[in-house]
Amino acid sequence: MARVHHEQRVGFGVEARSQWDLAPDLSFLNHGSFGAVPRVLQERATEARRAIERNPVEGVWRDGVTAIRASAEAVAGFLGADGDRTGFVSNATNGINAMLQSFPLEPGDEVLHLDQGYNAVWQSILMTARRRGIVPRKIEIPLPIDGPGDWIDAVERAITPRTKLLVLDQITSPTALVLPTRAIVEMAKSHGVETIVDGAHAPGMLDRPVADIGDPIAWTGNLHKWPCALRGTAVVVVRGDFEGRMKPTVISHHLDQSFTAEFDWQGTFDPAPWILAKEAIDFMDRFGGWGEVRRRNRDLAIEAHAMLVERLGVEPISPLDGSSLGFMATLPLPDRLQPAGGGSPLPSADPKSGPLEISVDPVQARLLEDHRIEIPVMYHGGRRFVRFSTHVYNEFAEYERLAAAIKVL
Numbered sequence: 001m002a003r004v005h006h007e008q009r010v011g012f013g014v015e016a017r018s019q020w021d022l023a024p025d026l027s028f029l030n031h032g033s034f035g036a037v038p039r040v041l042q043e044r045a046t047e048a049r050r051a052i053e054r055n056p057v058e059g060v061w062r063d064g065v066t067a068i069r070a071s072a073e074a075v076a077g078f079l080g081a082d083g084d085r086t087g088f089v090s091n092a093t094n095g096i097n098a099m100l101q102s103f104p105l106e107p108g109d110e111v112l113h114l115d116q117g118y119n120a121v122w123q124s125i126l127m128t129a130r131r132r133g134i135v136p137r138k139i140e141i142p143l144p145i146d147g148p149g150d151w152i153d154a155v156e157r158a159i160t161p162r163t164k165l166l167v168l169d170q171i172t173s174p175t176a177l178v179l180p181t182r183a184i185v186e187m188a189k190s191h192g193v194e195t196i197v198d199g200a201h202a203p204g205m206l207d208r209p210v211a212d213i214g215d216p217i218a219w220t221g222n223l224h225k226w227p228c229a230l231r232g233t234a235v236v237v238v239r240g241d242f243e244g245r246m247k248p249t250v251i252s253h254h255l256d257q258s259f260t261a262e263f264d265w266q267g268t269f270d271p272a273p274w275i276l277a278k279e280a281i282d283f284m285d286r287f288g289g290w291g292e293v294r295r296r297n298r299d300l301a302i303e304a305h306a307m308l309v310e311r312l313g314v315e316p317i318s319p320l321d322g323s324s325l326g327f328m329a330t331l332p333l334p335d336r337l338q339p340a341g342g343g344s345p346l347p348s349a350d351p352k353s354g355p356l357e358i359s360v361d362p363v364q365a366r367l368l369e370d371h372r373i374e375i376p377v378m379y380h381g382g383r384r385f386v387r388f389s390t391h392v393y394n395e396f397a398e399y400e401r402l403a404a405a406i407k408v409l
């Protein structure tokens, strides 16, 4: 993408942070979960919503649909996708559900998902099994990862003659690793297996993440993570031969009219977040554009990862040269902070009645309460990990404070 000139270049770190409403005493190292919306975009959302309310029928429908299409085209350009086959959804979870509902699957077909895949996506695969009789299977990926070959070999070993579909992360959630997506998609295709790519974290973190990934059947990714769009902004991209079969999770007026008609109108909703997606992407111009942002965030992640591994005396799960990292890194916590007997100390997800209870890991809670560091603690393979993020408003000293905080827990 061409480097964009911005009149007033804003510096990374503390200077950038003044563009967000993040609490002044908080170290925000979990951009990866729900993003963080810059103040100017919040203000633009208010303006856009007020403009819509001057005539809601105009704003939501007559003009709204046109604005949504223009925004989808712009987002497609940013992602390296074809605008005619790019449609908005509320989030990547929705995108994956839409694909699993649309894809032709027969009872007994195996659907593969990585053991490092996102739990909500696995639940969606389990629901597909209930509804359609498919056989869900997890692929075990041994850690540490040395390089791209580890992923390709593990996925290839898991493929059987019954395997029909692979649901593949482009960047994993608990382990924050960037996968060799194209090589895996092509290898799977050579065995007659189609791939759905879960690119939830890819927009912004990777340059044109939909271009050159081996032509998967469909792809989904969030704009409300790294591009800092208003929450509820994600897209699906579908391959040409599947365009007519790909349906939104909610069917509205325009069934079978066209992919764009079906996705651009999914019932009454607030169009402001989708209309403003392009403005979110352009927000990074003030830091020198996406190329600069990517280079700096990644360098910061690599440097902070190496420092934390050294100061905490833990084994990294990926090479220290950062070849598997984007804007996040996951590392195991020291042995004394591992859960006794392995496994998560959190309550199980067994069926129960009553409202949803949010359980926070005790280590995560102490980092927030005692040290004002917002950072996720993850479980994988019975071990406890911490995952930090790097974005334009972060600086190295925050990761040094994290190292010091973990040492005194």
Ligand SMILES: Cc1ncc(COP(=O)(O)O)c(C=O)c1O
Binding pocket: 032, 033, 091, 092, 093, 094, 117, 118, 120, 121, 169, 171, 172, 173, 198, 200, 201, 222
């Ligand atoms: C790999 C992966 N897939 C899917 C999702 C779901 O994203 P959302 O909650 O926006 O639907 C996430 C969220 O972090 C993710 O990391």
